[in-house]
Amino acid sequence: MPDQAPRAGLSAAILLAAGAGVRTGHETPKQVRTLAGKPVVAHALDALRAHPGVGPVALVVMPGSEDAMRSLLGHRAESLAIVAGGSSRRLSVLAGLEALARSEPGAAHVLVHDSARPLLPVAVIDRLLKALVDGARCVVPVLPVVDTLVRSGGDEAGQVVDRSTLARVQTPQGFDFAALMAAHQHWSGPEPTDDAQMLRRAGIDVALVPGDSALEKITGPGDHERMERILTVGMSTRVGMGFDVHRLMEGEDLWLCGVQVPHSHGLSGHSDADVAIHALVDAMLGALAEGDIGSHFPPSDPQWKGAASDRFLAFACDRVLARGGQIEHVDVTIICEAPKIGPHRGTMRARLAEIMMLQEARISVKATTTERLGLTGRGEGIAAQAVVTLRLPDDDAEAAS
Ligand code: CTP
Ligand code: MG
Secondary structure, eight states: OOOOSOOTTOEEEEEEEOOOOGGGOOSSOGGGSEETTEEHHHHHHHHHHHSTTEEEEEEEEOTTOHHHHHHHHGGGGTTOEEEEOOSSHHHHHHHHHHHHHTSSSOOSEEEEEETTOOOOOHHHHHHHHHHHHTTOSEEEEEEEOOSOEEOOSSTTTTOEEOGGGOEEEOSOEEEEHHHHHHHHHTOOSSOOSSSHHHHHHTTOOOEEEEOOGGGOOOOSTTHHHHHHHHHHHTEEEEEEEEEEEEEEEETOOOEETTEEOOOSEEEESSSOOOHHHHHHHHHHHHHHTOOOHHHHSOTTOGGGTTOOTHHHHHHHHHHHHHTTOEEEEEEEEEEOSSSOSGGGHHHHHHHHHHHHTOOGGGEEEEEEOOTTOHHHHTTSEEEEEEEEEEEEETTOHHHHO
């Protein structure tokens, strides 16, 4: 899990998920429907939390749905502020601001994002945070208007409007925290459709940065299904494999798949020597073509001495998110004569699901022996193999480089 403790220089974030989604025509609010294997709201939440420049996140939900959201998000809800929203988008933002204002130390900047825009590119967050660090007090991502625009009614119906001076505004929008709070506290007038217009009304300049077509909002009927197609069409499948061996020794704890297994011997190594997680991390890094576990967590670095391997796995999962990818499936094979893995398989799958924020149905843990042959057969060590299937965006710039 990304560290949620506020750190200096980080931006806080408000993720709005308190709307009813009336215009979709669907009985379930759009933010809690499942999109490409996870709730809509989890997409932007993961993107925000995976970004190193984003600190505390306040998730704003319909009043009374806090517990339901917590159970929907499962482990994603850990160390996440879930707050009740209001009857309008504006009041929901204010609820988020008030929750963040209570977190210590306060953040200088805040991003406000609609969960109904699930596909949140890292590059857009980068552009917003850069503008804020460079001194902007209000910054919004925009897209050019590409269609011809006309007046839709009245005496001027059909008359062309000059589109060259217009742009379409998206979220997330970035703000100086105090300026946004002041604009909200002093607002009077019709309900605004975004926050930047409130700052503009308060006399604050609105900086523009390029938006992204991926950020289209789920609004009307069919938008959800269209987004589902975008998510599956523009992705290619990557497979990674990993292998690892650690020596069995007396007096060591035995950790496998993040679970401590009672046994006469344990595995020795620089970290907790969880051979199964190490193979899995290497498989993930292999699918990402991002080196191996040793290149990210060198055994020569004292900070990894005795480290719990779940943080290596959480790191690899964060890398998948940062690349805009999804984990499809993982398959781990533990190779040993003893202990018996069968009785622990369920706990191991549950623990991996927890660390990876993945459904258990997508996680396989198997075990085999080598018929008393070789190093595992003689009980000198335990080996593990893993295969991971990921989906990464076709236009993944890092993969292309
Ligand atoms: N939102 C909110 N609180 C409200 C209204 C809206 O947090 N009282 C959030 C929505 O959850 C959404 C974002 O603001 O993520 C943008 O709003 P919109 O697209 O209008 O969503 P809904 O209000 O849910 O949809 P509709 O207007 O069709 O009911
Ligand atoms: Mg609305």
